[in-house]
Amino acid sequence: MTINNLHLVTILLMALATYATRVIGYAALSNRTLSARTRAVLDAAPACVLLAVIAPAFVAPKPADVIALAITVVAATRLPMIATVTVAMVASASLRWLTG
Structure with missing residues (x-):
């Protein structure tokens, strides 16, 4: 079974988008003190x-x-x-x- 090139690119881009949201979220919040309410929302x-x-x-x-x-x-x-x-x-x- 072979994978279609378009499917492979789609999977890789979805993985990159998922990873990017994690990295951006971490970078944006790493130097901040979060309130209890914000922590509750993130949890x-x-x-x-x-x-x-x-x-x-x-x-x-x-x-x-x-x-x-x-x-x-x-x-x-x-x-x-x-x-x-x-x-x-x-x-x-x-x-x-x-x-x-």
């Missing part, structure tokens, strides 16, 4: 991104996706972020495999 950002990714499953016509979403919600209330993401991926992949 909530990963959860907001995760929600944006899984929110479409609320209206998914596939039962496997809806069940995986329910499992993810339960995991999110009890586990740290990385564990929640892992549970979500395993639940989604397993249920999709089981249901075809």
Whole structure:
């Protein structure tokens, strides 16, 4: 299997954009003292991104996706972020495999 050159360039540019946002954010905030409110907003950002990714499953016509979403919600209330993401991926992949 070969990868299309356009796809490869797209992947590399997306990786560069992701990395650039991290570096720019670090450079912009490295010499500043952040308020508690600002820290709270920055701490909530990963959860907001995760929600944006899984929110479409609320209206998914596939039962496997809806069940995986329910499992993810339960995991999110009890586990740290990385564990929640892992549970979500395993639940989604397993249920999709089981249901075809």
